[in-house]
Amino acid sequence: MPTVNISVHLKEMAERQPTQLAVLFPISRDPSTGRNNYASYTYKRLDEESDFLAAGLEEIGIGRGVKTVLMVPPSLEFFSLTFALFKVGAVPVLVDPGMGIKNLGKCLSEARPDAFIGVTKAHLARILFGWGRSTIKQLVTVGRRLGWSGFNLTDLIRQGQIRQTQATPTTSPWRAAETESNETAAILFTSGSTGVPKGAVYSHGNFAAQVAALKQAFQIEPGEIDLCTFPLFALFAPALGMTAVVPRMDFTKPARVDPREIEVPIETFAINNLFGSPALLNRVGRAWESAALPTDQVGVRDQNRPKTWPSIRRVLSAGAPVSPLILERFSRRLSADTQIFTPYGATESLPVAVIGSHEILRETQHLTAKGAGTCVGRPVDGIEVQIIGINDGPIAEWSDDLRVARGEIGEIVVHGPMVTQTYYNRPDLSALAKILDPATGRMRHRMGDLGYFDDQGRLWFCGRKSHRVVTSDRTYFTEPVEGVFNTHPAIFRTALVGVTRGDGIEPVLCVERERGLPLSNQTLTRELLVIGERFEHTRTIRTILYHSRFPVDIRHNSKIFREKLAFWATKRLRSH
Numbered sequence: 001m002p003t004v005n006i007s008v009h010l011k012e013m014a015e016r017q018p019t020q021l022a023v024l025f026p027i028s029r030d031p032s033t034g035r036n037n038y039a040s041y042t043y044k045r046l047d048e049e050s051d052f053l054a055a056g057l058e059e060i061g062i063g064r065g066v067k068t069v070l071m072v073p074p075s076l077e078f079f080s081l082t083f084a085l086f087k088v089g090a091v092p093v094l095v096d097p098g099m100g101i102k103n104l105g106k107c108l109s110e111a112r113p114d115a116f117i118g119v120t121k122a123h124l125a126r127i128l129f130g131w132g133r134s135t136i137k138q139l140v141t142v143g144r145r146l147g148w149s150g151f152n153l154t155d156l157i158r159q160g161q162i163r164q165t166q167a168t169p170t171t172s173p174w175r176a177a178e179t180e181s182n183e184t185a186a187i188l189f190t191s192g193s194t195g196v197p198k199g200a201v202y203s204h205g206n207f208a209a210q211v212a213a214l215k216q217a218f219q220i221e222p223g224e225i226d227l228c229t230f231p232l233f234a235l236f237a238p239a240l241g242m243t244a245v246v247p248r249m250d251f252t253k254p255a256r257v258d259p260r261e262i263e264v265p266i267e268t269f270a271i272n273n274l275f276g277s278p279a280l281l282n283r284v285g286r287a288w289e290s291a292a293l294p295t296d297q298v299g300v301r302d303q304n305r306p307k308t309w310p311s312i313r314r315v316l317s318a319g320a321p322v323s324p325l326i327l328e329r330f331s332r333r334l335s336a337d338t339q340i341f342t343p344y345g346a347t348e349s350l351p352v353a354v355i356g357s358h359e360i361l362r363e364t365q366h367l368t369a370k371g372a373g374t375c376v377g378r379p380v381d382g383i384e385v386q387i388i389g390i391n392d393g394p395i396a397e398w399s400d401d402l403r404v405a406r407g408e409i410g411e412i413v414v415h416g417p418m419v420t421q422t423y424y425n426r427p428d429l430s431a432l433a434k435i436l437d438p439a440t441g442r443m444r445h446r447m448g449d450l451g452y453f454d455d456q457g458r459l460w461f462c463g464r465k466s467h468r469v470v471t472s473d474r475t476y477f478t479e480p481v482e483g484v485f486n487t488h489p490a491i492f493r494t495a496l497v498g499v500t501r502g503d504g505i506e507p508v509l510c511v512e513r514e515r516g517l518p519l520s521n522q523t524l525t526r527e528l529l530v531i532g533e534r535f536e537h538t539r540t541i542r543t544i545l546y547h548s549r550f551p552v553d554i555r556h557n558s559k560i561f562r563e564k565l566a567f568w569a570t571k572r573l574r575s576h
Helices: 007-016 043-059 076-088 101-111 120-129 153-165 204-218 260-269 278-291 324-331 357-368 427-433 478-485 521-533 562-574
Strands: 021-029 036-042 067-071 091-094 115-119 138-142 184-189 199-203 225-228 243-245 273-275 314-316 339-341 344-346 349-354 374-379 384-388 410-415 434-437 442-453 459-464 491-501 504-513 543-546
Touching (some): 007 076, 036 043, 067 101, 101 120, 115 120, 225 260, 278 324, 349 410, 349 442, 427 434, 504 562
Parallel strands (some): 115 138, 225 273, 504 543
Antiparallel strands (some): 184 199, 374 459
């Protein structure tokens, strides 16, 4: 079987473009200019460092198949360690530290890791909360060891360098593990924003398919410069031959990023590619609006107004539906022919479908405003997308009879080489999310999302299956309802939830207002009810509540925690 491993891409790029910078990371700030100073690795250096680390990891017993927790924040070490783990065929276990101590402990308990690599603070938490106490056999610290056993990064590099320099013409130098396509490559835990956190098992074939799909879908070319605002996606940059520039920001709070920490690197490094959550794009887009000219001064040149960014070829935004308002805001910083792409997918399967901002702003947003849902575009090459009838229980085996007619809302199911096949140590959740296809012997993945295909072959997202509101009279889907009300200029976003009142479920619209518009809640409620009257599926929504700031996920700060909003709405209505 041929070797399939994402680290192969790094090796190829190191041979093809050895002196090109692979990663830049801010380490300090120049007091005279206020600008960041960066540490960097060329492709050759990143490949060499990860080789040394890989050889060192093998020396201490972290090799092929060893499940290894990696709790290192974005840094040069994060990149080199991750590729080193791939090179030895170990299985990185990646969890989002922002998911909270309780969920972190549960995820690590399920993963049953054999080794733990982390910064000093992560090891302190490991000891304090007993993470992996019964299974972890090997420890590596990035930073100071404060009394615990194990190795630090310099130990590994030194051992790896010794091992490599001892190679002679008659003894083979260290070589990467010859992993196969279906071999486990990593366990990536979902953030828990759409259910309990669970570990998606990635094969080396899944990663290879993702790299190929991203390259083809967005025409990414080696030599481009990428601004990485999401750590896991940043790992694809070296595999795609891009230079990864890491900004100075709290990666668990993209909604609070300092816009200048995005703007300055874009201008300094002539960034070509930017991946940012909807919350980050909104934050940076608002910075443009706050510096824009008043309407009565159109045509007057304001030297302080932010410039556009002609170097950017594309922007990618994922993690939640991206509203047309956010797309419009951020597009003002881009050249007229540059698009913001909103790839649809999930941790378990990415990408699934893609659409660009030109099509959204010129066409589909007008249909969204009439209740069509959110268009997420056409499926990418290599993936099959089907719509089946809504079913909350497990489905053991695939049949074409499960499919619904084109245009009918149902559950989105995907099949292809980038689709993960199981959750680690969670057969219950795997049974609910996976359907065995007897024709291929592989699992189809139920996205947990609802949607439909239009006559042009475009996929429309209608919300999470678990978020639909079922009353005695009808079923309400979140995206088609919210799209209607979001058209009001005083609205930033809305969220439909179901509240138990008496013997039934009542649909309730929660509203987060756009800032700075002088309109009372009473007046806005009347105007929203008038908008709702225009459409049959929103006409019966009569209860509207105002929330100062919606609770959102910790990974992208964009997915709305509707369960928390439903609890809040229930308390509000009971108190009145």
